[in-house]
């Protein structure tokens with residue numbers, strides 16, 4: 038389980054997050070909703086060690102991870118599927134996925150069955166399976182997005198951070214991404230999900246937080262947020 042307490046972070050002198058607290062219990066899907074610039078991506082980056090928090094505590098299964106190097110955090114089992122198609126363009130799909138498992142080989146967690154997990158990841162993402170020998174840079178944008186997500190899953194993570202997995206995808210692929218998130222949830226994968234499609238995110242999530250200007254303004258069980266008039270008006274397209 039992932040616990041974020043009073044987290045503050047930013048870029049240089051610009052403070053983006055002002056003491057936010059979020060809990061992601063084991064086996065649950067938690068979603069973080071907010072307008073553009075609210076600080077959702079910054080939260081993900083601070084948790085995975087891409088930027089250093091300026092205050093607060095983050096623990097993964099009871100171990101402090103704030104201020105640790107990103108690779109150290111990955112070895113402890115935290116996977117980050119970043120916003121915006123960050124794949125290794127000159128490597129094949131299979132090699133990108135295998136690389137996702139690399140921190141398992143050097144950390145203290147059990148390595149597990151990397152070859153079996155690769156096959157399972159390809160089953161979960163049939164589009165990637167068809168293109169397993171293709172260079173990642175030649176995939177469509179949507180396929181690259183899926184590859185980033187599949188690569189994160191290859192860590193066999195304790196918790197996975199999914200930052201806008203549906204960004205820029207055609208509607209049919211958005212639906213596919215949400216089906217995959219449902220399946221991962223069914224397998225017991227613990228997730229922190231940031232999504233522009235707040236209604237779809239709240240439909241799959243157990244619990245949600247609303248981030249406004251770097252502060253949590255509302256939180257609660259996902260079904261309650263779906264019915265909250267203020268949340269509806271601001272994030273769910275009114276009504």
Ligand code: ATP
Nearest residue numbers: 048051053071072073074075076077078079080120
């Ligand atoms: P979006 O939904 O648009 O992706 P977000 O909630 O994920 O928004 P962040 O990406 O966390 O928002 O950005 C929060 C604030 O931090 C914004 O004002 C943004 O301009 C600023 N910011 C983000 N990255 C940097 C950076 N590398 N350097 C300086 N400021 C940054």
